[in-house]
Amino acid sequence: MSTSREALTKELIAAAQEMSALDLVGGTSGNVSVRIPGEGRVLITPSSVPYASLTPADIVEIDFESEIYTEGRAASVEHVMHLEVFKQRADVGAVFHTHSIYASALAFLRIPLPALLEEMVVYVGGSVDVAEFAQTGTEELAENACKALGEKAAVLLGSHGVLCAGHNLAKGLHIAQVVERTARIYLTARTIGVPHELSEDLIETYGSIYEYTRSED
Ligand SMILES: [Zn+2]
Numbered sequence: 001m002s003t004s005r006e007a008l009t010k011e012l013i014a015a016a017q018e019m020s021a022l023d024l025v026g027g028t029s030g031n032v033s034v035r036i037p038g039e040g041r042v043l044i045t046p047s048s049v050p051y052a053s054l055t056p057a058d059i060v061e062i063d064f065e066s067e068i069y070t071e072g073r074a075a076s077v078e079h080v081m082h083l084e085v086f087k088q089r090a091d092v093g094a095v096f097h098t099h100s101i102y103a104s105a106l107a108f109l110r111i112p113l114p115a116l117l118e119e120m121v122v123y124v125g126g127s128v129d130v131a132e133f134a135q136t137g138t139e140e141l142a143e144n145a146c147k148a149l150g151e152k153a154a155v156l157l158g159s160h161g162v163l164c165a166g167h168n169l170a171k172g173l174h175i176a177q178v179v180e181r182t183a184r185i186y187l188t189a190r191t192i193g194v195p196h197e198l199s200e201d202l203i204e205t206y207g208s209i210y211e212y213t214r215s216e217d
Pocket residue numbers: 029030078097098099160161
């Protein structure tokens with residue numbers, strides 16, 4: 001394992017543990033992956049290993065055809081969805097799949113998350129759409145997720161959870177937090193009334209910042 005790959009593996013473990021500590025997933029659910037620059041391969045968290053006990057030996061290296069280069073470990077069952085995002089989006093370097101409570105609640109209601117906060121437009125690219133339901137681990141789910149994701153940084157997976165795509169691990173985790181917090185504000189506001197979305201002008205202005213920064217470290 002080269003030094004940079006070792007460093008990337010450690011970064012991936014730290015990000016996955018932070019995702020768990022932030023309560024964006026429960027138990028061993030959810031998963032995180034990171035692109036190995038220039039190699040057509042990805043590092044991804046394994047299936048059914050508690051986040052707190054993850055070590056570099058647990059992390060699975062996989063290529064875009066789902067061939068695994070790590071002995072003795074099964075990649076997360078959702079690797080198909082992760083790989084499809086990397087294949088379709090050259091700007092994406094890290095993918096987080098969470099089951100965060102408020103954003104997942106919207107996914108189960110099949111209600112999109114509107115662009116309420118300016119940071120939703122700057123970091124996510126605007127509102128977050130809901131992908132049509134498909135069974136976990138299938139090509140169909142991967143296709144549905146990518147279709148609803150489009151060029152944005154997050155998508156709600158119908159009756160399942162959330163997928164966030166960032167240029168690197170830090171950005172991906174930040175996007176997952178922005179989406180969850182906005183979903184919490186949205187659902188809280190909806191208990192009293194219908195919250196206002198940002199104006200089209202503002203969405204266009206901040207949207208250009210997203211376009212400009214989504215490929216930057
Ligand atoms: Zn899931």
